[in-house]
């Protein structure tokens with residue numbers, strides 16, 4: 186059986202993501218020291234859809250950045266799809282990140298001068314796909330998120346909700362083990378937010394995509410199968 190482009194046998198080998206005794210201290214030793222994460226143990230199994238909730242400043246974004254290999258913990262262990270990023274040479278990290286994780290942020294970070302199609306295709310080009318393979322795959326993903334007809338539009342010609350769906354297509358086109366979304370509905374009206382959440386649910390249900398979403402929005406949390414609550418850098 187093939188799950189999300191990978192063999193199911195491989196999918197059972199390791200969780201999609203794992204944090205063990207992870208701490209993150211900003212400004213260690215200074216008077217302004219912040220323990221953003223304070224001994225976090227978290228396992229994200231493949232195929233899960235998890236909401237990360239908690240008050241502003243509790244460490245949600247910090248946790249996502251560490252799980253997404255955008256940042257390193259002060260102490261503790263991280264693995265993504267069974268890979269320990271500390272064992273990977275620093276120069277190989279961007280390519281590991283490109284293969285293992287897809288990120289969707291509150292603001293979409295699309296390149297304004299590129300069409301939706303080109304935006305989705307760019308990370309695939311970094312992965313070594315030829316231009317035509319990358320464009321083909323990007324077109325399929327835009328179709329999948331319901332934007333096939335908008336593929337030649339520039340971000341400025343798309344609504345906020347459509348731009349976020351392009352960002353989802355871009356994050357998933359590389360078939361990452363983990364889709365990480367940080368307040369993905371934060372700037373959307375309630376209708377566009379509901380559509381985005383439905384899309385994430387569909388991708389989780391139909392493709393077995395593992396999703397972790399940090400959110401303040403109770404409707405987003407309610408759509409997730411598991412809710413992880415944080416307070417002051419710890420899981421409740």
Ligand SMILES: Nc1ncnc2c1ncn2[C@@H]1O[C@H](COP(=O)(O)OP(=O)(O)OP(=O)(O)O)[C@@H](O)[C@H]1O
Pocket residue numbers: 211212219220221239240241242243244245246247248
């Ligand atoms: N680069 C940084 N330098 C210093 N402190 C930081 C840095 N990034 C985050 N922090 C601090 O770490 C703590 C956790 O921040 P984080 O952004 O993870 O919270 P959050 O739960 O995502 O909050 P929000 O819901 O507002 O997005 C906060 O106290 C924040 O001020």
Ligand SMILES: [Mg+2]
Pocket residue numbers: 245246247367399
């Ligand atoms: Mg945050």
